[in-house]
Amino acid sequence: MSKYNLLLAVFTGLFLTLNSGQVTAQVSRGALKAYEKAIDAYASQDYETTLFELGKALKKHPEYSEALFLSAQTHLDLSQDSLAKIDLAKALNIDDSPFETGWLVLADLDWVSGDYKEGLYALDQFERTVTFRRINTNKELKSKYRWIKEGLDFSFDAVIHPILGLDLSPLDLSINSNFPEYYPTMTLDGKTLVFTRRVNSSNGMYDHEDFFTSTWKDSSWTYAERLRGVNTEFNEGAPSISGDGRTIIFTACASPRDGFGDREGKGSCDLFESRFDEVTGVWSIGENLGKPNSSAWESQPTISSDGNFLVFARARHTRGAGSDLFGVRRGEDGEWGVPFSLPGEINTPYEEESPFLHPDGKSLYFSSNGHPGLGGLDMFVSRKGDDGLWGVPVNLGYPLNTYNNENSLLVEPDGDFAIFATDRLNTS
Template identity: 35%
Template structure:
């Protein structure tokens, strides 16, 4: 919208010059009197009174071009676009070549009113004039691109059936910027009451959103606005925007708050180089909690507002990196939302071809880690108005957004709709678990780590909740994951989630009982892998082996027996030999990693110690395993 105001104030200068020179297209003294009076009122920013005077001017002389254009500029400022279009067109009808800028301004307003065919004609006419500035030429060409896209998009609408989230979430006040946890059990959003923005949350019960409650006195403030938030997939961390706070570095800064029990701790502003004296806002955190996307107008960008990213390291957040011209344009890009697949980015822009003003777009990372050309989500998800603040469920089939155009409870309400299939992210599921002491059954705060095994890359690392032992992490389809849960004084827990070649039909819900380190206790190493009938360790086993080495180093008095097991398929003697060779391979790996051989023994049991039914493939898969057992401590 900044171009609207640039052109508006340029028009004030133009017509003040006319007023001083006394040269008008009208000779009617009364019309000129009202026009001059209107200019004085505009000098004092009394725009409504100026409109009244200009109305009298065109009533006195309907051929008064300057008065029509000035009226159109003022109506555009008031966002009465229909009236603005009417007066611009009247000025052109009187003299098509009187003022070339009228065509650019008219075309811009016609785009806002979804009058794309007319807008394109007027913008093309504007480009025929000589000596127009490069900036205005680029802007006219950008608006023509909008028209070309919109004309086709309107003729090819996508499915769009928004559903109001109901009175549990929406009220007579404004509600917007919704974000949900990965399991869709909690929704956090902004509510604006008496011009003050605060966070509220709603819990889903029996597939219905419950009455929203005030989030936290530790986060919300009575004197400052909080908004534009992003919640980690497990709901433990909230990234949000705080503006004009005493501890801020700029007008708006990004803060982090951590959930503690049923409440939230005090938020902390992110240190430089993320927060600066510029405007930093609209954070979106990746699923692994290590990459933060946000919006800033800081120096070094491409447009007015750009999307940037920063990565969390052992030394803190890195120097922010602009996402570059694959995402950002010379105009504005805002409201980033990185989906839990860590591969799909949704955002709004008024720079990429759209239906006018800000539209919603999606971009995906290619195999080389480069953002692909953004795709417009289409009509009627996008319109000639402003669309922003879109977030998706972890599964990716539904989106949340806010609107004041759909006859909701009042002002902006929050809605959901089914995403068009081509705009969806990669399929994502989640693992949700609870960690308890195997003896006492009391919750445990344990280290939870999920590793993408093929690349040996940590995709999730956090602690289970101290109060409830809970954790939650998202898993993208097409990959093989290893889960490790550990705590000092306990045996670690190992699990595997293979999503290669299959679509996850439901999330993984697990209850984990960690056993204290005691002689006789066993751990199944579910992420030790061998090819069929072979005993060479596969590279995907490295993460699990590293965890076992760490366990041995942390518990120097412990001695273990490494055992190999097979299913009942094939020759019994060959199975025993195979299982022993596999156990020996793990033994050799640990010895090579400087774990004392005196602390290790290995055995092969073949098919003699099944833990599941060998009559099913799933059972046989469980029986093909590597274990270790505590034999001394």
């Protein structure tokens, strides 16, 4: 989500306060002095002092809209969106004339926090402004408005019409723990599960990612254990296991100090292939896939059931800056070819990630915030047409998707059971 710059409105408000006798008469000298100190602190990125001085100003004058605008911007800078929403709504309801597009900012914040009804109200208020009547003169603003409106309309309708008949519950404690778990992958027989878990590092300084595995036995999953051989003191993540359980394509990322460690890499994160030794019961450390990797960021692979087609996410440098899904085929010589952007309707200028290629070879599940959704990363499915193009993605709906981030979807061959990762607090 892009954070609008409220600072222009703040300084516009300051100008009005200092030069309008009417406004100055309404705001006490004490409140004005505290606000001026807050402006200086904000310019120095001293956000603690900024909020302290704004608190003093608002205590003296609760209807001080300029102070509320600056408080909202400061909370946005601190990623405190819920607090930003409160101050922004107060400021706009007092006087939206310095920053009419603030209603659009508020609608966006409501959308990504799941407050869809409030977001539609904010959008309605924006549509009543002079700025909206002139929106055709600003292509960027018009595009943003359409995107937020489409998202809010979709989200509101999705919650009213939820998918029925779902049995949605977390996996038991043999898999889930107090650490984050994500990017599951499963053998074709459905009996071996491999996933990523972020754990404490051996040196205790930073968390890192390792692979864990569990086996379906006696109608339950066994207690997850670390995968032997492939895990190192660095990051290994996003595995994709072949149908026969003998090969894993995965991601390893370079550290600033040690690079890829014992592996050889090209970019910030690369794709590697590990093979299972049935004699020793140990996985190899992994070899670089070669051509699929570049100086960019490659991650989150999913391999076809026959092991000869791979889909993965690629970004310019790092996750969060826009990523697309690419495909690559393995030649008869066993080497991977040159990757290509998936043709069709999947990729957008935003995030497409965590693909899962169903064993049918024609259904691709993935997560995105670039198609109409409920506010965060949503899960979608696209079907491959006879012309080789991937069709328009279909949102999997609520309550599978929420305003939180949902990704890492894994669907069993028969389509009746799926596993996915979410940062929602519960599944009620």
